[in-house]
Amino acid sequence: MRRPKREHDPGTAIQSLNRGEGHGWTHADHRDCHYDRAISLNPRYAKAFNNRGYVWDEKRDYDRANQDYDRAIELDPSYADAFYNRGKAKLKWGEVLAGNADIAAAKAIDPQIGR
Numbered sequence: 001m002r003r004p005k006r007e008h009d010p011g012t013a014i015q016s017l018n019r020g021e022g023h024g025w026t027h028a029d030h031r032d033c034h035y036d037r038a039i040s041l042n043p044r045y046a047k048a049f050n051n052r053g054y055v056w057d058e059k060r061d062y063d064r065a066n067q068d069y070d071r072a073i074e075l076d077p078s079y080a081d082a083f084y085n086r087g088k089a090k091l092k093w094g095e096v097l098a099g100n101a102d103i104a105a106a107k108a109i110d111p112q113i114g115r
Helices: 013-022 028-041 046-058 062-075 080-092 096-109
Strands: none
Touching: 028 046, 046 062, 046 080, 062 080, 080 096
């Protein structure tokens, strides 16, 4: 019996996340497809949601960015990077109180964040 031919086997969610991070900060379109893939492989992978939120924020798609940051925090309430990124994004969006609250929450989890 022959195995079906695979056109593309990106591997695990972590490998897809690493591919997205490997594209650097200048190739947002390439990164988000890897983060989408990581999420499809593991829908409970908080880091993939956080990173995709960052890409949405770069693209100025604030609703999607906020949804992904919210999901990352829902999956891992101790994930300081997600709180910090959401806080910085909210400050850009003019939500000063909410942004400062998120940054404070991030610093309560990781006092070194943002330094």
